[in-house]
Structure formats: C-alpha cells, structure tokens
Amino acid sequence: MSLLQVTNLSKQYEGRLSLAQRLTGGRKTVVRAVSDVSLHVNKGEVLGLIGESGCGKSTLGRAILRLHEPTEGKVEFDGTDVTALSPPALKAIRRRMQIIFQDPYASLNPRRTVAEIVGLPLALHGIASGEEARAITTQVLKRVGLQPDQIDRYPHQFSGGQRQRIGIARALVSNPEFIVCDEPVSALDVSIQAQIIALLLELKQELGLTYLFISHDISVIGYLSDRVAVMYLGEIVETGPVASVLDNPRHPYTQSLLSAVPEIGAKRAKGRVRLQGDLPSPLNPPSGCKFHTRCPLAIPICQTLVPLTQAVGAEHHAACHRLHEGLNLLEGAQ
Amino acid sequence: MTVLLEVTNLRTEFSARAGLVRAVDGVSLQISRGECLGVVGESGSGKSVTFSSIMGLVRPPGRVTQGTIFFDGRDLRGMSPEEMRGVRGRDIAMTMQDALTALNPALTIGEQLAEVLVAHDETLPTGRAARRVAIKDRCVEMLGLVGIPSPDSRLRQYPHEFSGGMRQRIMIAIALACRPKLLIADEPTTALDVTIQAQVLELISDIRARMGMAVALITHDLGVVAEHCDRVMVMYAGQVVEEGPTEDVIGHPRHPYTRGLLASIPRPAMRGQPLTPIKGQVPNLMGLAPQCRFHSRCPLAEPSCLVEVPMLSAGPGRRARCLRLEETV
Ligand SMILES: Nc1ncnc2c1ncn2[C@@H]1O[C@H](COP(=O)(O)OP(=O)(O)OP(=O)(O)O)[C@@H](O)[C@H]1O
Ligand SMILES: Nc1ncnc2c1ncn2[C@@H]1O[C@H](COP(=O)(O)OP(=O)(O)O)[C@@H](O)[C@H]1O
Ligand code: SF4
Ligand code: SF4
Numbered sequence: 001m002s003l004l005q006v007t008n009l010s011k012q013y014e015g016r017l018s019l020a021q022r023l024t025g026g027r028k029t030v031v032r033a034v035s036d037v038s039l040h041v042n043k044g045e046v047l048g049l050i051g052e053s054g055c056g057k058s059t060l061g062r063a064i065l066r067l068h069e070p071t072e073g074k075v076e077f078d079g080t081d082v083t084a085l086s087p088p089a090l091k092a093i094r095r096r097m098q099i100i101f102q103d104p105y106a107s108l109n110p111r112r113t114v115a116e117i118v119g120l121p122l123a124l125h126g127i128a129s130g131e132e133a134r135a136i137t138t139q140v141l142k143r144v145g146l147q148p149d150q151i152d153r154y155p156h157q158f159s160g161g162q163r164q165r166i167g168i169a170r171a172l173v174s175n176p177e178f179i180v181c182d183e184p185v186s187a188l189d190v191s192i193q194a195q196i197i198a199l200l201l202e203l204k205q206e207l208g209l210t211y212l213f214i215s216h217d218i219s220v221i222g223y224l225s226d227r228v229a230v231m232y233l234g235e236i237v238e239t240g241p242v243a244s245v246l247d248n249p250r251h252p253y254t255q256s257l258l259s260a261v262p263e264i265g266a267k268r269a270k271g272r273v274r275l276q277g278d279l280p281s282p283l284n285p286p287s288g289c290k291f292h293t294r295c296p297l298a299i300p301i302c303q304t305l306v307p308l309t310q311a312v313g314a315e316h317h318a319a320c321h322r323l324h325e326g327l328n329l330l331e332g333a334q
Numbered sequence: 335m336t337v338l339l340e341v342t343n344l345r346t347e348f349s350a351r352a353g354l355v356r357a358v359d360g361v362s363l364q365i366s367r368g369e370c371l372g373v374v375g376e377s378g379s380g381k382s383v384t385f386s387s388i389m390g391l392v393r394p395p396g397r398v399t400q401g402t403i404f405f406d407g408r409d410l411r412g413m414s415p416e417e418m419r420g421v422r423g424r425d426i427a428m429t430m431q432d433a434l435t436a437l438n439p440a441l442t443i444g445e446q447l448a449e450v451l452v453a454h455d456e457t458l459p460t461g462r463a464a465r466r467v468a469i470k471d472r473c474v475e476m477l478g479l480v481g482i483p484s485p486d487s488r489l490r491q492y493p494h495e496f497s498g499g500m501r502q503r504i505m506i507a508i509a510l511a512c513r514p515k516l517l518i519a520d521e522p523t524t525a526l527d528v529t530i531q532a533q534v535l536e537l538i539s540d541i542r543a544r545m546g547m548a549v550a551l552i553t554h555d556l557g558v559v560a561e562h563c564d565r566v567m568v569m570y571a572g573q574v575v576e577e578g579p580t581e582d583v584i585g586h587p588r589h590p591y592t593r594g595l596l597a598s599i600p601r602p603a604m605r606g607q608p609l610t611p612i613k614g615q616v617p618n619l620m621g622l623a624p625q626c627r628f629h630s631r632c633p634l635a636e637p638s639c640l641v642e643v644p645m646l647s648a649g650p651g652r653r654a655r656c657l658r659l660e661e662t663v
C-alpha cells in the first residue's frame with residue numbers, strides 16, 4: 001500500500017527582475033524545476049530518486065513536504081491531501097513527515113547547542129518539554145551514535161559525519177513515519193558515508209520507516225533502494241524496481257547515466273555511451289523530449305512531441321518515443 | 335619506462351597557533367614517462383599538499399621541511415623561484431580542485447590561454463602580427479581539443495559564462511597549452527555530474543595517449559582510478575599506506591585501510607547485505623605519536639603496532655605500510 005502518492009506535481013520558481021530589467025520591459029524568468037511529476041512510495045520501502053545536479057530532486061523533496069509550495073498537483077500522505085491542508089493541520093502532519101538535508105554544515109543553526117537543535121521539534125509539536133524533552137533528546141542522540149557528554153556542544157565542534165548524525169536525530173525525534181533523505185551522504189568521505197548509510201538502514205528496520213532517498217550516486221541508490229525513479233530536467237523519465245531499472249534500463253538517459261559510472265573490479269562488460277554536451281539550462285528547456293539535445297537515439301519527432309510514460313515491465317515505466325524498438329545504447333556501443 | 339618524477343621522503347608542515355600540522359609526512363613516490371598514477375585518500379589525507387609541494391606552491395605558514403624532488407633529472411628543491419616558474423607550466427602543469435576560483439574572473443578565457451603561451455612557448459613567431467595570429471590559432475586549437483563548441487567566439491567570454499564541466503575543461507586546456515611532460519589533475523571531476531565527469535576523464539586519457547604525457551590523477555573515487563590509472567597510491571593521514579599496480583591493489587588490497595575503504599563502497603550487487611564501514615574517524619594531524627596512524631581504527635591492530643611503521647614490500651611492485659601483511663596475503 002502506498003504511504004505517499006504524488007500526482008502531477010509541478011513547482012515553478014519565478015526569478016525577480018532588477019529595476020533596470022523591469023524598465024527595459026524584460027520578462028520574468030520562470031524555472032520549471034519540477035514538471036508534472038507523479039510517483040508513489042509504499043509503506044516501509046526506500047524509493048531512490050536519482051538525477052544530475054539541478055534536475056529538480058531537492059525541489060521535489062521539499063515540495064512534497066510543502067517546505068516549498070507546489071505550483072500545481074497533489075500530494076497525499078496516508079490518505080490525507082497534504083496540498084489542501086490549513087497551516088495548523090500541515091504543522092501536525094509534519095511531525096510524521098521529516099527531512100534530512102545534504103549539507104551537514106549549513107543545515108544546523110550554529111548558535112544553538114545540539115540538545116536545543118534536536119529538542120526543537122519536541123517543543124514545536126508539543127510532544128514534550130523540560131526534563132522529559134531532554135531525556136528523549138539524549139536517547140535519540142545516543143541511538144544515532146553520539147556521546148551523552150557531547151549534547152551541550154555547538155555544531156562547529158563536530159565533524160561532518162557527526163553533524164549528519166545530528167541532522168538524523170533532529171528528523172527522528174518527533175517519531176516520524178516518512179523521511180525525505182536529501183543527499184544525506186553526498187558531502188561525506190567514503191568511510192563516513194558507509195557509517196551513515198548503515199545507520200539509516202538500521203533505523204529504517206527498527207522503526208519501520210519509509211524513505212524517499214535522493215542521491216546522484218548510482219551505487220548508493222542501487223545499494224539501498226527498493227524502487228528507483230530517474231529524473232532529468234524536472235521530469236521523471238523512468239521508474240521501476242531497482243533490479244529492473246539497473247539491470248535493464250529502458251530510457252536512453254538512464255542507459256547513458258549507468259554507463260558513465262566508473263566501475264571497480266572486472267573490466268566493463270558492456271560498452272560505454274558518451275553523452276555529448278552539458279545539461280541544458282532549465283530556464284530554457286528543450287521542446288518535445290527534454291533529452292533530445294543529448295540523446296544518441298533522437299529522431300525528428302523527439303524535438304516536437306513530448307513522449308508519454310508507458311509500461312515496459314512489471315511496475316517499470318519509461319517515457320520515450322522509441323521504447324517499442326527495444327534499443328539499448330549499451331549494447332550498441334563497443 | 336624511465337622515471338620522470340621521483341620524490342623521496344617528503345615532509346610538509348603548517349605552523350598553526352595551536353601547533354604544528356604535519357600534512358605530509360615521509361611521502362615517497364615515482365611517476366614514469368607517460369604513466370598515469372592515481373592518488374586516493376579521504377579529504378585531509380594530504381593529496382593536494384603533496385602535489386602543491388612538488389610544484390613549489392606551498393605558501394607560509396606552510397613549508398617543505400624535508401625530502402628530495404627530482405624531475406627529469408633536475409633537483410626541484412634546489413631551484414630558484416625563477417627557475418621553478420619556468421618548470422611550472424612548461425614541464426609540469428596542475429589543474430586545481432576548484433576551477434572557478436583557479437581561473438581569473440576578470441580576464442577572458444582567450445586572455446588567460448594567451449598569457450600561458452606567451453610566458454612559455456618559444457615556438458611562437460617573433461613578428462608582432464604573425465605572433466598574434468599564431469597565439470589566436472593555438473588558443474582556438476586548445477579549446478577545440480578539450481571539446482568546447484565554437485571556440486572562436488568562446489575565447490572572448492569570461493569564466494562565469496561557462497558551466498562547471500566546461501570550466502574544468504578550460505583549465506585543462508590552459509594546463510596543456512605548453513604540452514607539459516606531467517599533468518597533475520587535482521580532483522578534476524569531484525564537483526561534476528557523472529556524465530560530465532566521464533567526458534572530462536576521457537579527455538584527459540585521450541590527450542595523455544596522444545601527447546605521451548604522464549598524469550597524476552588525484553581523486554577520492556576508486557572507480558575513477560580503476561578505469562584510468564596504471565598505478566595507484568593510497569594516502570592516509572599524511573602518509574602513503576599502500577602503493578602498486580591498480581589492478582593488484584584494488585583486486586587484492588593488502589593494507590587494512592585500503593581493504594576497509596573498498597568494503598565501505600556501497601554497490602548494487604551488495605543489496606541486502608550489511609556494509610562494513612571503518613569505525614571511528616581520521617586522526618587529528620597535530621602532534622601524532624610515532625606509531626601506525628591507522629591503529630585506532632584497524633581491525634587487525636595489536637599492541638605491537640604502536641611503533642613507527644615503514645613501507646614494506648607487499649608483492650611484486652607493491653608496498654604497504656603495515657606490520658601484519660601476512661594476515662592479508
Ligand atoms: N529558490 C529557488 N529560486 C529559483 N530557482 C531555484 C530555486 N531553488 C532551485 N532552483 C532551480 O530549480 C532547479 C532545480 O533545483 P534543485 O535544487 O531542485 O536541483 P537538485 O536536483 O536538487 O540539484 P543538486 O543535485 O545540485 O542538489 C535548478 O535549475 C535550480 O537552479
Ligand atoms: N594552508 C593550510 N594551512 C594549514 N593547514 C593546511 C593548509 N592546507 C592544507 N592544510 C592541512 O593539511 C592537511 C592535508 O590537506 P590536503 O592536502 O588539502 O588534503 P586532501 O587534498 O587530501 O584533501 C589537512 O589536515 C589540512 O587541514
Ligand atoms: S524520446 Fe527521443 S530524444 Fe527522448 S529519450 Fe527517447 S529517443 Fe531520445
Ligand atoms: S600496522 Fe597494525 S594497526 Fe597498523 S594497519 Fe597494520 S595491523 Fe593495523
């Protein structure tokens with residue numbers, strides 16, 4: 001059963017114009033950071049969201065929690081329409097939906113102690129106060145691997161990995177069911193990254209949590225996800241069970257993304273696809289299929305017609321005009 | 335293959351108010367002509383300081399306090415600042431981790447490329463007009479070589495007008511302008527997306543093959559090393575802990591740290607199996623005791639490891655800094 005259902009969600013950012021631009025009749029710039037995204041996350045599973053920098057992953061994560069107001073579309077959590085909630089009702093449901101941020105340095109208030117940072121959600125949601133709050137805070141901090149004698153220190157006194165543990169404790173303290181993990185390990189060194197991934201998986205098991213796990217690292221996503229969604233320029237281009245998507249990617253973008261990852265161990269079995277060019281500017285996205293400017297398989301129709309999302313296997317979907325031809329870039333390459 | 339760069343027992347220290355940080359401590363390394371050496375290690379392990387020291391780019395409060403650096407038979411540590419400037423750019427070039435801060439924001443890409451050519455390229459014609467044309471042609475050629483589309487018009491643009499991947503490629507173009515014998519690429523792709531990373535690495539490999547240039551590729555990604563480097567050296571807390579042919583080191587690591595690092599990398603094939611992270615954190619480099627630096631985190635540690643550990647032979651062409659290598663055969 002799906003705990004989270006996202007339907008046709010879009011988020012637009014409107015750029016402010018400078019006075020000079022306004023005087024010369026410049027038009028407002030609009031970035032469609034997330035465009036018509038539909039997805040679901042089942043209870044107890046990890047949905048991995050993967051894509052390159054700037055493709056809209058964080059925006060999607062925040063729009064789901066309404067930390068950024070969606071421009072269009074619907075988010076349902078456990079049957080409740082989150083997009084329609086009044087501010088007090090939204091506050092109440094946020095207790096059950098939390099987020100862990102990418103940057104352990106920027107996401108913690110430098111003027112508050114760890115106890116204050118982690119205890120804040122308890123006060124905010126009226127869960128506990130005073131000694132009781134401190135006891136809960138201490139317990140959660142211990143669970144994420146910090147020492148009780150560290151809880152009155154300030155964030156700058158901790159390493160990157162420890163700060164990420166503090167961020168995890170803050171997300172956990174209100175006893176949520178669902179957590180958006182927005183690149184929680186991307187800023188960390190490999191050995192610390194492994195510690196944090198192990199912790200997040202243990203906590204999920206122990207507390208029956210559900211994650212939307214955002215990352216640009218395919219190895220991380222492949223290791224810990226049950227299902228995967230691949231994003232390109234604000235759109236989901238492919239979704240499916242992790243094994244189907246990684247072993248049998250059907251969208252040309254997914255195929256090129258997978259082939260670009262350097263591999264450890266035996267020589268690459270399949271060829272490599274070299275994508276040309278950079279990610280197009282989201283201010284001025286390509287028409288038709290947004291991937292057509294870089295797609296080795298693009299045909300004329302791709303420039304004008306937006307491809308529909310189609311089923312390509314059990315719970316496996318992709319959006320591309322040439323799916324029925326069963327092409328695989330990886331096999332074509334030497 | 336003949337040795338191009340030979341560094342022996344290099345030590346670089348930074349004096350801070352709180353004490354002396356020995357960022358590089360007893361590093362020895364060799365790079366042969368045309369070879370690609372991968373340098374891996376976590377942040378702060380001393381990768382950038384090692385190669386800045388070789389380039390003579392360490393500034394006070396930092397100081398190279400010990401060791402020898404020979405390049406192409408010449409003693410770099412014995413050189414005057416003037417002579418070192420000649421070596422940098424013409425013989426050895428280094429691209430920095432952060433392309434945006436390494437490029438001059440106030441000069442166009444064309445001006446920055448031309449600056450390097452004028453300073454180092456003796457093959458340029460002497461007549462003023464012919465010289466200008468030759469410089470322009472070389473600049474267009476270099477930008478084309480690193481895959482910047484319409485290089486002619488791009489030469490007049492400033493660094494901020496390029497994407498991150500393009501800026502890295504431009505820095506590589508500048509580094510390559512004088513056809514150096516050794517390119518030091520410090521994390522050229524860490525800030526880039528994987529599809530762009532693949533483009534940049536392919537570019538470096540390609541140019542290396544064409545120009546017969548040696549490369550030191552600094553990275554924290556073992557996957558990158560596995561695909562692009564002949565040999566690899568692993569750094570930990572200011573020292574080299576393991577070194578050897580890439581396939582051997584990655585396929586059969588001997589030092590407990592290298593083993594831990596490889597076991598820490600999540601892989602899709604390991605789904606459902608627990609990761610085995612290295613416990614603890616990197617030690618503070620200030621006032622380290624003369625003993626194995628991996629001791630507090632090492633699963634094989636014994637009291638007898640609390641002594642200074644030298645690099646020991648670990649098989650053909652391989653060395654590792656560990657007293658219990660018989661455990662990892
Ligand atoms: N507050 C904002 N105002 C205007 N534009 C924004 C804002 N936040 C994000 N954007 C734009 O929206 C697009 C998507 O950004 P987002 O941060 O969601 O990407 P991301 O996939 O999370 O990237 P990364 O991997 O770098 O974290 C980008 O083009 C970005 O520049
Ligand atoms: N300018 C500096 N002043 C003081 N300490 C420095 C300076 N540059 C580097 N260090 C220290 O030297 C060590 C190695 O740094 P560095 O070579 O940059 O690591 P890496 O490149 O492996 O991430 C670190 O402990 C770092 O803090
Ligand atoms: S629709 Fe066309 S351009 Fe888009 S991914 Fe498919 S083949 Fe490529
Ligand atoms: S010398 Fe001892 S502590 Fe150091 S790496 Fe080897 S086994 Fe571990």
Ligand SMILES: [Mg+2]
Nearest residue numbers: 057058059102
């Ligand atoms: Mg983001």
Ligand SMILES: [Mg+2]
Nearest residue numbers: 381382431520
């Ligand atoms: Mg560095």
